[in-house]
Amino acid sequence: MDKKPVVSTEPLTGDQPIPAWQPPRVEATASRGASPQVEQALADVRRKIYPRAVSGIFARWRIIMVFFTQIIFYGLPWLEWGGRQAVLFDLGARKFYIFGMVLWPQDVVYLAVLLVLSALSLFLFTAIAGRLFCGYACPQTVYTEIFMWVERKIEGDRLARIRLDEQPLSFRKFRLKAAKHTVWVLIAFWTGFTFIGYFAPIRELGAGLLALSLGPWQWFWMVFYAFATWGNAGFMREAVCKYMCPYARFQSVMVDDDTFVVTYDHVRGEPRGGRSRRIDHKEAGMGDCVDCSLCVQVCPTGIDIRDGLQYMCIGCGACVDACDQVMDKMDYPKGLIRYTSGSAITERLSQTQARKRVFRPRVLFYIGLLVVITAGFLYALVVRETLKVDVIRDRGALGREVAGGLIENVYRLQVMNTSEAPLTLQLRADGLPGLSIALAENAQRSYFYVDGSANRLVPVIVRAPAGQVQPGMHDISIIVSDLNPEIAPHNVTEKTSFYVPQ
Ligand code: SF4
Ligand code: SF4
Helix, strand or coil: CCCCCCCCCCCCCCCCCCCCCCCCCCCCCCCCCCCHHHHHHHHHHHCCCCCCCCCCHHHHHHHHHHHHHHHHHHHHHHCEECCEECEEEECCCCEEEECCEEECHHHHHHHHHHHHHHHHHHHHHHHHHCCHHHHHCCHHHHHHHHHHHHHHHHHCCHHHHHHHHHCCCCHHHHHHHHHHHHHHHHHHHHHHHHHHCCCCCHHHHHHHHHCCCCCHHHHHHHHHHHHHHHHHHHHHCHHHHHHHCHHHHHHHHCCCCCCCEEEECHHHHCCCCCCCCCCCCCCCCCCCCCCCCHHHHCCCCCCCHHHCCCCCCCCCCHHHHHHHHHHHHHCCCCCCEEEECHHHHHCCCCHHHHHHCCCCHHHHHHHHHHHHHHHHHHHHHHCCCCEEEEEEECCCCCCEEECCCEEEEEEEEEEEECCCCCEEEEEEEECCCCCEEEECCECCCCEEEECCCEEEEEEEEEEEECCCCCCEEEEEEEEEEECCCCCCCCEEEEEEEEEECC
8 A cells, every 4th residue: 555645745845746635645446255335335434534724714714613503412412491491401301491481292393494494494495505504503614624624733734644644553543643642632522411401401410420329321312422422423424424324415406507515616627737927827727626635635535526526525625725725826716615606617607697596496495495484483383372271171079069059060270381370260160050160178268379380280170050050961161261361361261071960
């Protein structure tokens, strides 16, 4: 195997011919006895990619997105709201706290709608701009970016890392690798700890961690998530995007010729080849691509965008930044690789013309659907009744006659207060003449109290004057309303039946 780096990492200079492109290095050995296709696939999976650092506008955007997403991820569980953790998916208590909102298992439909909205947004962004999510916000990309930054700081850039990996084990190599893995493991554990902090109060979790007194499941999930972060961002990297991510496979059905994706302008770039800056390459019959391979060296998935759009491309724009630097040095216009559409390349459209084509029927349909579902979702959230009442008839004791010439039926009310404010609730019964309702524990009282974010079983008795109602089953309503309607105007009516014996 060739032990030298395949491409120079020296800056491009005007007078030197630029070296011809060579394929990215493949460091893999195929399994003996496997078929050529399997050998190729295994070689591909085990190939180690050494992406070169790049600067430029898209690199800056990736850094901004890393900060943006991670400040939210690591910071949100520490945020307090109304005296408790602002975002907490308390699986034990089966309640989801999201700022001022408390979602119960009955509200799972809201989470389902949120998932539908997320999926629709992904379809919309993919139809407009390909895999933007993958390149800038996907956790796999973001953590790989963080882990690669640590790797670069400790082991050096591409060439230094290749050399280090090729060296036999020495004290220096051991020290660098140990330092890198220590930082990686710390980040991975902090990520695992933060992740479970969304499902259990993070301050208690932190105290439990310091005292080494976490429960077995808390240890398991923290170690599992940390291990997954360390493995995926440290080792699997682009293999996750290429072979494990389903989105990579079905994105092709969501993009078309008018989708903005990272594209090599082959009309402008070909025929490619090394040349001196001094020659007029157009006169020499050459395109703008100087075949320097920098776009391949910076690619985190190790592909050559000049071969056309590939499902392995995560749309990160690193090759755009790299190529723009080369174009600058050659005094050629930037944008040989750029975010544009396939039709803009083949029909030679300007960026403005290409942008106008973005708003095609499919995109307008996604936008319309998103607006309608989002509006409906917000409306449903605003008018959501936070008081839920379920009336259960006492099957053991149907109607019976009691003192005072009254027929009595017994019910149990399952009352759920899904808001955070405590409620004092008034009972009423309606549907038959002379109907009255009171608490079973105190026949003089027809109101009761429920804590915020709590549910309560309330036995009640409903009475009607005997003789005024025909024997048999009658439909009645039990109304539960707020004692202070001006504060929280809850008013829930539940239907049930009232039995009058012969
Ligand atoms: S081809 Fe370019 S945009 Fe696609 S993954 Fe590689 S560097 Fe990123
Ligand atoms: S497309 Fe740009 S970066 Fe890639 S080889 Fe050609 S000139 Fe170099």
